[in-house]
Amino acid sequence: MTLRKEEKMAYTLFSVPMIIVIGALTIIPLIYMVYISTTSWNLARPWGTTFLGWDNYLYLLKDRDLIQVMLVTMYFVIFCVAGQMILGLGIAILLHTNVKTISKTRSLFIFPMVLAPIIVGLIWKIFLNPQLGGLTAWLNLLGLPTISLLSSARGAVASIIIASVWEWFPFVMLILLGALESFPEEPFEAAHVDGASSAQIFWHITLPLLKPALLLALSFRVIESMKIFPLFL
DSSP states (O other), X not given: OOOOHHHHHHHHHHHHHHHHHHIIIIXXXXXXXXXXXXXXXXXXXXXXXXXXXXXXXXXXXXXXXXXHHXXXXXXXHHHHHHHHHHHHHHHHHHXXXXXHHHHTXXXXXXXXXXXXXXXXXXXXXXXXXXXXXXXXXXXXXTTOOOXXXXXXXXXXXXXXXXXXXXXXXXXXXXXXXXXXXTSOSHXXXXXXXXXXXXXXXIIIIIHXXXXXXXXXXXXXXXXXXXXXXXXXX
């Protein structure tokens, strides 16, 4: 059914406020940010700016630490998001299967996500402390030597990845669990009747149906993984 001229006009008028808000909150600040990046703007003297063109970007490309920073960022995002997706998918499937011992603890899985990021950082900082933390107690219980992840650069990055995975896998879990519980039962019942194994059902039915939810969760987590600074405190 085609829209009448009056309906099209109404949709256009109703979308104007939204366009104004988006422009005021995103487009205009973005344009201003690009302009500021081409000047010698100083916070102490905001009125005394000098236009530099692309000199700031050329200076950034000459920075020797830039490649290292980009590699560490990529390393962090890849492992952090992969851990969140795998753990979130696994727990979502376990909760969806209604295993009694796991289904009763659903609310506990959301606990890390509702904590403030600064609290999560402090919890893991204390846990990984070789003198006071729980990691040392677990290693001693297993007869393993004590390690200090926070004493080296690689160990610190690994610690932040672990903390971030623990904090945000519930977000992925909730998205995927909601998708799993909205699936129709007919394809799965037909697969069981045809004698398909659990692995075959997962690869050929569950994963294809989960693709939109997986892409949504992946997009959110890649974007949010760039804003991990509170965990460093």
